[in-house]
Amino acid sequence: MAHSDPDGRVDAAAASMLEALFTQSPIGLHLFDTDLRVLRVNTATPFMRNVPVDDWRGRRVRDVYRLVEEDAEALLREVLDTGIPVVQHLVGVHVEEDEPQERTFEVNALRLEDPHGKVLGVGVSAVDVTQRERAHAHTRMLDAVRGNVGRTLDPAAIGEELAATLVPTFADIAIVEVVDSVIRGDDAPLTPLPTGTLLMRTAFRSAHPRPPQAHSVGDVRRLAGPTPFTQALSDLRPRLERLHPATPWLAADPALAEAIRSSRAHSLLVVPLTLRDAALGTVSLYRTEHSPAFDEDDRALAVELASHTALCIENARRFTHEHTIAATVQRRLLPRRPEAHAWLETAYLSLTGADPGAWYDTTALASARTAIVVGKVSGRGLNAAATMAQLRTAVRSMSAFELAPDELLARLHDTAGRLAAERAHLPSGDPLRHEKLRVDCAYAVHDPLTGVCTMAAAGHLTPLIVHPDGTVSAAAPAGPRLGSSNGAPFAAVETDTPPGSVLVFTSDPLLTSYLAENPGPLAAPSDYADRPLQDLCDALVYAFPAGMGVHDAAVIVARARPFPSDRFAAWPLDPDPAAVADARRRTRGQLAAWNVDDETAYDTQLIVSELVTNAVRYGSPPLELRLIHDRTLTCEMRDAGSAAPHLRHAATVDEGGRGLFITAQLAQAWGTRFTPSAKTIWAEQTLADATEPDDRP
Known part of the structure; x- marks a missing residue:
C-alpha cells in the first residue's frame, strides 16, 4: 500500500502558490536580499515604473523606486535589523506613465528567515491606494473648509479663511476675489456680469516665502478679458488650465502673466463663487514647480469647496445688508x-x-x-x-x-x-x-x-x-x-x-x-x-x-458746570394769605434786576400769585418760592403736602378753581414734582430773547 507524502504535497503547493503570486497576483511583490538588492519582483510591480523586470534584479532600492520623501532603504534596514514588520505603511512614489505623476502605495514589509533562523532578506508587498487616499484627502479638505470657513460674518475674512485652509495642502497659491457690491451688502448680480463689474481681491495666500502678486489684497478692479476668470463668471462653470508661456489669454493681463511666470505656476483652476445663478466672485488656485497638475477630481472637489464658501459669503452679505439698514435706522432714530x-x-x-x-x-x-x-x-x-x-x-x-x-x-x-x-x-x-x-x-x-x-x-x-x-x-x-x-x-x-x-x-x-x-x-x-x-x-x-x-x-x-448764584432766588414764605403780596413784591424786584420785559414780568407775578395762594390754602408748611433764570424763566412753589393738584375748569358761578387753569394759560409748561419730603409745583415761561445768559462759563 502506497503511503502519501503530506509534507511533500504541502511544499509543492506552497511553491506553486508562491509562483502564482509572482506571476499572477495584482499586488506588487518584492524580494530583497540582506544587502537590499532586488532578487525578484512579480509581474504587477513594473506598473510602478515602466522598466523590464529583468532590469531590476541586483539593483538597490534607491535605484529602482523614485520615492517622494521617505528613505526606503532605512525603512527596510530597520526591518532586517529588528525583525519588526512594517504594516500598512504609506509611501509616495513618482511614476513615469503617459504623464509623470505621484502615486501612493500601501506597503507591508517582513523579514525572511530560513528554518534555522538565518536572515535571508526582506519581503515587501505594495498595493496602489492612490484613489483611496485621494478620496480621503478630499474628504479631509472638505471637512477642513466646512470647519474653518464661515466663522465670521465678514465677506473679506471668509476669503482669508478659505485661502489659509487650501494652501499648501490643496494648492500652492490661492486667490479669492469677490464682487465689490457684494462686499457692501448689495445683491449679487446675475450672470452674465454687466460690463465693468468691479471685483475686490479679498485674499491671497502662497506656499512660497516671497510670492509675486499681480494685484494686492484690497484692490478693486475690473477683470481683463477674455480670460478663464471672465469666462467662469460668464457661464458659472469652472476652468482647468495648463499654463505655459504661449498661453494666449495671458496677453490680456500682463501683470498676471509676469506673476505666473515668476511663481513657475503650471496648472490653474478657476472656480466661480455662485449661488442661484448669481455671481459672487471667483477662487483661483495655482500649482507650481513640482506639484502635480490639477485633474478632474480636483475640479470636482474645488466646486464643492466653492459652493460652501459662496453660501458663507451670501450669509455674510445678508448680515451686512441687514446691519446697514439697522445702522441707518438707528442713526435716524x-x-x-x-x-x-x-x-x-x-x-x-x-x-x-x-x-x-x-x-x-x-x-x-x-x-x-x-x-x-x-x-x-x-x-x-x-x-x-x-x-x-x-x-x-x-x-x-x-x-x-x-x-x-x-x-x-x-x-x-x-x-x-x-x-x-x-x-x-x-x-x-x-x-x-x-x-x-x-x-x-x-x-x-x-x-x-x-x-x-x-x-x-x-x-x-x-x-x-x-x-x-x-x-x-x-x-x-x-x-x-x-x-x-x-x-x-x-x-x-x-x-x-x-x-x-x-x-x-x-x-x-x-x-x-x-x-x-x-x-x-x-x-x-x-x-x-x-x-x-x-x-x-x-x-x-x-x-x-x-x-x-x-x-x-x-x-x-x-x-x-456751576449754576450762577445771581440767576437763582429762593424765599421762605409764611403759611398766611399775606404771603401772596410778599411773594409778588419779591418777584417784581427780582425780575427787574434780571431785566425781564414788562409783559413777561406781569405774567410771572400772576403765576406766582396763583401758586402761592394754592400752597397757602391746600399745602403744608414749610413753604418756599423759587425763581430760576435759565433759558426759560421758572417759578417753583414748594410745600410739604402730598396732595397733587389738578387742573379744573371752573363754572361761571364758581369762586375758585381757576388758579392752575390761569397758570397753564400763561406758562409754556407746568407740572408737579415729588420728593420724599415735599412736592414742587413749577411753571416755565419763554423769555423774550430766548437766549442763554451771557455770564455762563
Whole structure:
C-alpha cells in the first residue's frame, strides 16, 4: 500500500502558490536580499515604473523606486535589523506613465528567515491606494473648509479663511476675489456680469516665502478679458488650465502673466463663487514647480469647496445688508448729538451701528435740570433697532412727567414686559418669538442748583462719577434687567456732583468695569476744565485696549458746570394769605434786576400769585418760592403736602378753581414734582430773547 507524502504535497503547493503570486497576483511583490538588492519582483510591480523586470534584479532600492520623501532603504534596514514588520505603511512614489505623476502605495514589509533562523532578506508587498487616499484627502479638505470657513460674518475674512485652509495642502497659491457690491451688502448680480463689474481681491495666500502678486489684497478692479476668470463668471462653470508661456489669454493681463511666470505656476483652476445663478466672485488656485497638475477630481472637489464658501459669503452679505439698514435706522432714530445743556456739558463717542440696540439721549427738564439715559436692547438687526426706538420714545415721554429715576425705570420695566408679551404671541415660525427681550438701562437726573445727581440702573450699566479730586466711583446699584421676570424694585441713589465732576455712561458693562478698574484717562478731570469735553472722549478711545469694542457701545460723557448764584432766588414764605403780596413784591424786584420785559414780568407775578395762594390754602408748611433764570424763566412753589393738584375748569358761578387753569394759560409748561419730603409745583415761561445768559462759563 502506497503511503502519501503530506509534507511533500504541502511544499509543492506552497511553491506553486508562491509562483502564482509572482506571476499572477495584482499586488506588487518584492524580494530583497540582506544587502537590499532586488532578487525578484512579480509581474504587477513594473506598473510602478515602466522598466523590464529583468532590469531590476541586483539593483538597490534607491535605484529602482523614485520615492517622494521617505528613505526606503532605512525603512527596510530597520526591518532586517529588528525583525519588526512594517504594516500598512504609506509611501509616495513618482511614476513615469503617459504623464509623470505621484502615486501612493500601501506597503507591508517582513523579514525572511530560513528554518534555522538565518536572515535571508526582506519581503515587501505594495498595493496602489492612490484613489483611496485621494478620496480621503478630499474628504479631509472638505471637512477642513466646512470647519474653518464661515466663522465670521465678514465677506473679506471668509476669503482669508478659505485661502489659509487650501494652501499648501490643496494648492500652492490661492486667490479669492469677490464682487465689490457684494462686499457692501448689495445683491449679487446675475450672470452674465454687466460690463465693468468691479471685483475686490479679498485674499491671497502662497506656499512660497516671497510670492509675486499681480494685484494686492484690497484692490478693486475690473477683470481683463477674455480670460478663464471672465469666462467662469460668464457661464458659472469652472476652468482647468495648463499654463505655459504661449498661453494666449495671458496677453490680456500682463501683470498676471509676469506673476505666473515668476511663481513657475503650471496648472490653474478657476472656480466661480455662485449661488442661484448669481455671481459672487471667483477662487483661483495655482500649482507650481513640482506639484502635480490639477485633474478632474480636483475640479470636482474645488466646486464643492466653492459652493460652501459662496453660501458663507451670501450669509455674510445678508448680515451686512441687514446691519446697514439697522445702522441707518438707528442713526435716524437717535439724535445726531446730545442736546446742548448749559449746566451739564455732554459729549459722546462715535456710534458705528455695530450694536443697533444701543441708544443714548439727554433731555432738558424743568428747573435747569438734565436727564441722561443710556441703554441697550438684546438682539441685533432691525428688531433690536425697532425695540430700542420704542423704549427711547417711552423714556422721553415719561421723563416729562417728572418721575424719579427709580420710578421711571419701574414704568419702563412694565413697558418692556408688554413688548416681551407681544413677542410671545407672534406666529410660531417667527424667530423673534423665541428671542427673549432683555434691556439694560441707566437713567439719571442732574440738578445744578443742588449739585446732586439722582441715578438708577437696570442691569449692569452702572454710571461712573469722577469727582474733582480724581476719585472714581460707581454711582448706582444694579437693578433687574428690564423685561426680565425679576420683580425686585429699582433703587435710586443721590450723589453729590459739584462743578467739575465728570459722569460716564456706557451701554457696555465691560467698558464700565474696565474704567472702574483702570481710571487712568478719567483720574484727572481737572485737566479738562477748560478744554473741549470731546478731548476726554478721545482719551477714552485711546485708553481702551484693542478688542474692547468701544465703537459698538453708546457712551456719553458729561461734566457738571456751576449754576450762577445771581440767576437763582429762593424765599421762605409764611403759611398766611399775606404771603401772596410778599411773594409778588419779591418777584417784581427780582425780575427787574434780571431785566425781564414788562409783559413777561406781569405774567410771572400772576403765576406766582396763583401758586402761592394754592400752597397757602391746600399745602403744608414749610413753604418756599423759587425763581430760576435759565433759558426759560421758572417759578417753583414748594410745600410739604402730598396732595397733587389738578387742573379744573371752573363754572361761571364758581369762586375758585381757576388758579392752575390761569397758570397753564400763561406758562409754556407746568407740572408737579415729588420728593420724599415735599412736592414742587413749577411753571416755565419763554423769555423774550430766548437766549442763554451771557455770564455762563
